[in-house]
Amino acid sequence: MAAEDSLSSPGLDRVAGEKFLQEAFQIMLEEGIRKGMDASEKVCIWKEPEELQQILDLDLKDSGEPHEKLLERCRDVIRYSVKTCHPRFCNQLFSGLDPHALAGRMITEMLNTSQYTYEIAPVFVLMEEVMLKKLRKLIGWEKGDGIFSPGGSISNMYAMNVARHHRFPDCKQKGHWAIPKLAVFTSEECHYSIQKGAAFLGIGTDNVYLVAVDEKGKMIPADLEKKINQAKSEKALPFFVNATCGTTVLGAFDPLPEIAEVCTRHKLWFHVDAAWGGSALLSQRHRHLLDGIERADSVAWNPHKMLMAGLQCSAFLVQDNSGLLQRCHCAQATYLFQTDKFYNIAYDRGDQTIQCGRKVDCFKLWLMWKANGSKGLEQRVDRAFAYTRYLAGEIKKREGFQLVIEPEFINLCFWYVPPSLQGQEGCTDYWVKLEKVAPLIKERMMKKGSMMVSYQPLGKKVNFFRQVVTNPAVTRDDLDFFLDEIGRLGRDL
Amino acid sequence: MAAEDSLSSPGLDRVAGEKFLQEAFQIMLEEGIRKGMDASEKVCIWKEPEELQQILDLDLKDSGEPHEKLLERCRDVIRYSVKTCHPRFCNQLFSGLDPHALAGRMITEMLNTSQYTYEIAPVFVLMEEVMLKKLRKLIGWEKGDGIFSPGGSISNMYAMNVARHHRFPDCKQKGHWAIPKLAVFTSEECHYSIQKGAAFLGIGTDNVYLVAVDEKGKMIPADLEKKINQAKSEKALPFFVNATCGTTVLGAFDPLPEIAEVCTRHKLWFHVDAAWGGSALLSQRHRHLLDGIERADSVAWNPHKMLMAGLQCSAFLVQDNSGLLQRCHCAQATYLFQTDKFYNIAYDRGDQTIQCGRKVDCFKLWLMWKANGSKGLEQRVDRAFAYTRYLAGEIKKREGFQLVIEPEFINLCFWYVPPSLQGQEGCTDYWVKLEKVAPLIKERMMKKGSMMVSYQPLGKKVNFFRQVVTNPAVTRDDLDFFLDEIGRLGRDL
Numbered sequence: 001m002a003a004e005d006s007l008s009s010p011g012l013d014r015v016a017g018e019k020f021l022q023e024a025f026q027i028m029l030e031e032g033i034r035k036g037m038d039a040s041e042k043v044c045i046w047k048e049p050e051e052l053q054q055i056l057d058l059d060l061k062d063s064g065e066p067h068e069k070l071l072e073r074c075r076d077v078i079r080y081s082v083k084t085c086h087p088r089f090c091n092q093l094f095s096g097l098d099p100h101a102l103a104g105r106m107i108t109e110m111l112n113t114s115q116y117t118y119e120i121a122p123v124f125v126l127m128e129e130v131m132l133k134k135l136r137k138l139i140g141w142e143k144g145d146g147i148f149s150p151g152g153s154i155s156n157m158y159a160m161n162v163a164r165h166h167r168f169p170d171c172k173q174k175g176h177w178a179i180p181k182l183a184v185f186t187s188e189e190c191h192y193s194i195q196k197g198a199a200f201l202g203i204g205t206d207n208v209y210l211v212a213v214d215e216k217g218k219m220i221p222a223d224l225e226k227k228i229n230q231a232k233s234e235k236a237l238p239f240f241v242n243a244t245c246g247t248t249v250l251g252a253f254d255p256l257p258e259i260a261e262v263c264t265r266h267k268l269w270f271h272v273d274a275a276w277g278g279s280a281l282l283s284q285r286h287r288h289l290l291d292g293i294e295r296a297d298s299v300a301w302n303p304h305k306m307l308m309a310g311l312q313c314s315a316f317l318v319q320d321n322s323g324l325l326q327r328c329h330c331a332q333a334t335y336l337f338q339t340d341k342f343y344n345i346a347y348d349r350g351d352q353t354i355q356c357g358r359k360v361d362c363f364k365l366w367l368m369w370k371a372n373g374s375k376g377l378e379q380r381v382d383r384a385f386a387y388t389r390y391l392a393g394e395i396k397k398r399e400g401f402q403l404v405i406e407p408e409f410i411n412l413c414f415w416y417v418p419p420s421l422q423g424q425e426g427c428t429d430y431w432v433k434l435e436k437v438a439p440l441i442k443e444r445m446m447k448k449g450s451m452m453v454s455y456q457p458l459g460k461k462v463n464f465f466r467q468v469v470t471n472p473a474v475t476r477d478d479l480d481f482f483l484d485e486i487g488r489l490g491r492d493l
Numbered sequence: 494m495a496a497e498d499s500l501s502s503p504g505l506d507r508v509a510g511e512k513f514l515q516e517a518f519q520i521m522l523e524e525g526i527r528k529g530m531d532a533s534e535k536v537c538i539w540k541e542p543e544e545l546q547q548i549l550d551l552d553l554k555d556s557g558e559p560h561e562k563l564l565e566r567c568r569d570v571i572r573y574s575v576k577t578c579h580p581r582f583c584n585q586l587f588s589g590l591d592p593h594a595l596a597g598r599m600i601t602e603m604l605n606t607s608q609y610t611y612e613i614a615p616v617f618v619l620m621e622e623v624m625l626k627k628l629r630k631l632i633g634w635e636k637g638d639g640i641f642s643p644g645g646s647i648s649n650m651y652a653m654n655v656a657r658h659h660r661f662p663d664c665k666q667k668g669h670w671a672i673p674k675l676a677v678f679t680s681e682e683c684h685y686s687i688q689k690g691a692a693f694l695g696i697g698t699d700n701v702y703l704v705a706v707d708e709k710g711k712m713i714p715a716d717l718e719k720k721i722n723q724a725k726s727e728k729a730l731p732f733f734v735n736a737t738c739g740t741t742v743l744g745a746f747d748p749l750p751e752i753a754e755v756c757t758r759h760k761l762w763f764h765v766d767a768a769w770g771g772s773a774l775l776s777q778r779h780r781h782l783l784d785g786i787e788r789a790d791s792v793a794w795n796p797h798k799m800l801m802a803g804l805q806c807s808a809f810l811v812q813d814n815s816g817l818l819q820r821c822h823c824a825q826a827t828y829l830f831q832t833d834k835f836y837n838i839a840y841d842r843g844d845q846t847i848q849c850g851r852k853v854d855c856f857k858l859w860l861m862w863k864a865n866g867s868k869g870l871e872q873r874v875d876r877a878f879a880y881t882r883y884l885a886g887e888i889k890k891r892e893g894f895q896l897v898i899e900p901e902f903i904n905l906c907f908w909y910v911p912p913s914l915q916g917q918e919g920c921t922d923y924w925v926k927l928e929k930v931a932p933l934i935k936e937r938m939m940k941k942g943s944m945m946v947s948y949q950p951l952g953k954k955v956n957f958f959r960q961v962v963t964n965p966a967v968t969r970d971d972l973d974f975f976l977d978e979i980g981r982l983g984r985d986l
Contacts, residue, residue: 007883007972011876011965014530017592018522024596025518029511032603037507044615049840052615058623060859064866070593073863074600077856081604081616091613094605094850099510100563102602103517107567109598110525111574112590112803119939120584122537122545123574130551150643150805153849161693175697176669192824193849199822200654200847202695204668249828304850310605312643312852329692331685335742335949335959340929342936347542354693356646356686357587357797359805363570366553370566373557383504390500436833443835446612456828466828472504479500 036083042449088451096471100371104364115358116350128362138281140294146317148361152275153193155300155316163269165328183236187219217252246277251411256292272296279306283381309365325352387469412467418493435462529576535942581944589964593864597857608851609843621855631774633787639810641854645768646686648793648809656762658821676729680712710745739770744904749785765789772799776874802858818845880962905960911986928955
């Protein structure tokens, strides 16, 4: 039958489609959420790539598969995926599952619209504004602008681009060849997206000056001054300083007031990468960690991390409200941003971004906020700090556990020293041996499926665990289990 | 109660959470999907921004809201959002709702993981590879590499960055100041992301040479040659040519074989922006539109458009399999890409991208493909062509309707000429008057909620409608309705 002849009836079976959705949703609840959040179930079922490939039969064929087979596939995808909502999952800077945020995500997916114009996303255009304004208010700004971007790395790139445009508006048209060589400043322990951004934006990683950090991982302002002078002597023009609130490994907060001073003195754009630490602004008790953030020109903040909004939810915020974002990014596509529309086209915000179609990332956060209120979210932030304080206390009490650093934020960094190595710190091969402990424990926990926690080296410090607990479903029993289990898995090493 | 004291019990009510999800899901089915797909319901309920703001009460407060109120909010968000799954929605290059893709999206949201490492996303790391390989195969490549990115604009930026790195690997470290001024070539009717990308990457929009198009909107290869010579005479170094398969407004396909020839001759990176037109590769009958794409160095292809995978789903594909993506983007973060892992770290693909956390965009497409098979998707593509052919035929028959151009693809571009203007083409103010018709009809259809279709001017052509029908739920009755309704809404103008 030629395609033209078939147009009299729909090419999609709505009833069968709804049945599939209903059944897939129940599988999702049962296999993903109920089992996923159950501490007695595994965090992950480890399979080697080759074996998993066989189990999943991923190849795509000419013919479609029947209903039951497709449901089985959904079940398998869930079964062999890592349960990031599991109370024993603390491998990443995100974890847990907020039901309201998830409902918001599901509805967003169902509505499947794009954030560019009021006509196509009236609710979400207004909601994004309210959401960004709320985040700006927590920063301490009464005015400003912003956008949700596909992640913290891209938010940091936005910052670099906006700063460049602010200083050299001609660069947008003429490129770098018409402006002086630029220099970026960030700490040695900043997120790697600063380097990626400098490369992507054509600035080059050699023009990123890495400022020294103190023993806590915080940028040393005096060294920032030094690096600025060094850049000048190397004929590079300083324009952008990135301070980090919550470094990835140690959770360090750069000293914002001192960095702000340096930026003011040298007239540099002051960006704060608070992708990880920004959510501490919700806590009256802990927001002092970010004192000085109100002086920033721009901020990156990822509510998909600590606040559990769900990937992706990253806000890029600027204090400027003169339309810098728009001037920096606009390209005036006439098929989207018609100037003869019947409504106020100030609501069409899509040309402020580097994207065209842009996913709706505000609703999940908004609905979660409506459900919990700022106070409820504050309690979650405080709870995450309480987890860390409790674990740090336990570590000090337990033999074989050693803090890498006293946690200021909620990154708990520690070594587990198996009995065979205890008391041997003076021995020449102590660190060589200790370096191998965390990877082996990690392998064992993954294969057992009992928990997931990350490890990494840092500078001269050999592999240590970085445990981050943000999931409010976690209880003290889970915290005790974390440390007990690491001991159980590693005591024979 | 201090936070520390509360750790003995969970800070999240799982039972209440599941109840909320169940009820929100039923609202989603009822208000969003059943009503959304029902042609007798409105496509949108138009409200002015100020009025909508009042209805929605978007402000975020200190306290949370009760269960019933939150469900009411979900209902309102759906009610006042545009129903992109509605059979009368053809305002964008995406429309419709595939139940399997939606199930995939819901499960992706629930699993909430990030695509960077095998350890955290074993299923999706493998699945992404299979999915990208399938797309590459349809292009005609037996080898290659790729990544899902947050949209076509970013995929096009990837292309420019990879091309730059391929030609000038030093640029990553040293920036543009160490390399010659670069020149980009693309047609006058290319997507605006090429301009945005050139600005963002520090190349500058002045260094984007716009190649002339013929009356069908296709790039003229002879003019490409001319522009390359012009760039050289202006001391810019040609490095990148973008050809478009499916321009946004007319749906034009640039002549790939001829452009490939020029690229080969001048040793330029040949990128094809097939974000819109790429899906025609699935159709045996229509894939000839993309003949020559197999000669491209890179391709951008958005299955979230014609294939209905759901926003965001954009593949960036390269023919290179020497690790160019990795070399171009890597930053080797030791806390994610540890080299002492217990599994084969070749499966950790995250360092190939400019992002850190990266949303899983492959599963929705994969599940939809498994459900329909390549043949089922091919039928959908053919059906979209059949819609357009039918509408074009009707337009030729109907008084007051005039094609802007005979459609080659599925963009149907036409004017509606109200009776008061019919036969007046010679009059001096004909075009001035006609220009106002489409915006007025658009306003009326939005306020009535009966359908949504976009309009825009293009070069010297005044505002015309661009209708794109991809939703397989659409039937011939809907197609007739589209044209009837435009006539009804505009006949008094």
